[in-house]
Amino acid sequence: EAGVTQFPSHSVIEKGQTVTLRCDPISGHDNLYWYRRVMGKEIKFLLHFVKESKQDESGMPNNRFLAERTGGTYSTLKVQPAELEDSGVYFCASSQERRSSGGLGTEAFFGQGTRLTVV
Amino acid sequence: QKEVEQDPGPLSVPEGAIVSLNCTYSNSAFQYFMWYRQYSRKGPELLMYTYSSGNKEDGRFTAQVDKSSKYISLFIRDSQPSDSATYLCAMTGGGSYIPTFGRGTSLIVHP
Numbered sequence: 001e002a003g004v005t006q007f008p009s010h011s012v013i014e015k016g017q018t019v020t021l022r023c024d025p026i027s028g029h030d031n032l033y034w035y036r037r038v039m040g041k042e043i044k045f046l047l048h049f050v051k052e053s054k055q056d057e058s059g060m061p062n063n064r065f066l067a068e069r070t071g072g073t074y075s076t077l078k079v080q081p082a083e084l085e086d087s088g089v090y091f092c093a094s095s096q097e098r099r100s101s102g103g104l105g106t107e108a109f110f111g112q113g114t115r116l117t118v119v
Numbered sequence: 120q121k122e123v124e125q126d127p128g129p130l131s132v133p134e135g136a137i138v139s140l141n142c143t144y145s146n147s148a149f150q151y152f153m154w155y156r157q158y159s160r161k162g163p164e165l166l167m168y169t170y171s172s173g174n175k176e177d178g179r180f181t182a183q184v185d186k187s188s189k190y191i192s193l194f195i196r197d198s199q200p201s202d203s204a205t206y207l208c209a210m211t212g213g214g215s216y217i218p219t220f221g222r223g224t225s226l227i228v229h230p
Contacts, residue, residue: 004162043207043220056217091162110162
């Protein structure tokens with residue numbers, strides 16, 4: 001079974017440009033999460049989809065970030081326009097269930113990440 | 120003060136050593152505690168999780184939680200060069216299912 005896949009694996013763009021990251025979750029996983037890790041910092045939550053609906057987008061840094069999940073399958077995260085501080089590794093994860101008690105980590109599978117460099 | 124503190128290392132040990140990796144946290148509402156392993160250029164993969172206090176063992180790995188001290192540990196016995204990776208602790212609780220991660224500790228096991 002294929003795991004979570006992310007495209008591209010690495011992207012270098014200039015400040016002010018637009019970049020779109022893609023995540024293909026494990027088939028059948030309704031829950032999809034985006035995270036970001038800025039160099040030297042912790043992995044931080046960005047948002048959570050349940051199927052095509054945004055369940056929680058409290059971690060999105062600002063309105064330059066737009067996430068979509070068409071038809072509840074793959075998801076895209078667009079950054080427009082990109083700023084220098086957006087550089088980092090963007091991870092996607094998917095899970096079959098979300099336990100309200102906080103058992104996310106017991107079921108979530110991460111992709112390899114997209115390394116975004118804004119110059 | 121960060122919610123979860125984790126020494127980034129690197130921690131370098133010889134093959135066969137017992138490794139101790141630790142995190143401290145400040146939020147007493149955390150109840151689920153997880154350890155992830157991340158190899159270079161890969162995503163984190165869940166290694167172990169524990170609920171509340173206590174120990175959990177899985178092969179060479181033992182996860183320990185001391186809620187009274189807000190301190191969690193991951194022990195690796197008979198460490199192997201293939202254990203070289205970054206180990207991240209993460210925790211959830213207080214009605215939130217979104218994990219709070221530590222910065223990760225880089226472990227190097229040399230032959």
